[in-house]
Amino acid sequence: AQSVTQPDIHITVSEGASLELRCNYSYGATPYLFWYVQSPGQGLQLLLKYFSGDTLVQGIKGFEAEFKRSQSSFNLRKPSVHWSDAAEYFCAVGGRLTGGGNKLTFGTGTQLKVEL
């Protein structure tokens, strides 16, 4: 069964500092990997996704993630964090459903706090 682990429950960084959020996955085949962000009272917004090809994926809001098959990881990075980046971040792996379609299996999330 597919699963996602986000080992850091909370992370605090200073504004302007770099950021790396960790994600490890378990999946039997080539994974489809995603990072989502959730602000309080909001739904999930897709930051970036990996399906195949270049292992370094660029997303919105200056985020990027690197797929490393050997480490079963898909860590999210940003070179300089802005106060508005404070939110909860979820890593997810996509799995095929019987009869077509996809479902996402999410990690438990990492809460990012940004200090001014």
Added chain:
Amino acid sequence: DAGVTQSPTHLIKTRGQQVTLRCSPKSGHDTVSWYQQALGQGPQFIFQYYEEEERQRGNFPDRFSGHQFPNYSSELNVNALLLGDSALYLCASSTGTGPNEKLFFGSGTQLSVL
């Protein structure tokens, strides 16, 4: 172009009651998925609807049921509510069946069971 809309935004029920949550998918989308997000957890897949049929369900009891209408909107019904059903319920819509399909999430319905 409206995105995914869910109603109501908040709901308070008591144990044993039944609840219906509603979702209108993004324009042009024909597939609706429902997720439950308990406090401090990531969303968990409940089920997905396509062409008015339940395509597959996650690890949720039969108390959770759904429906998709011809206009692709969807309802999630939960019977015999338990305290543990308190959560944010998210609806996501998409189109296509390939790996490139992109899920668009609504803002959710916050259900509190007292």
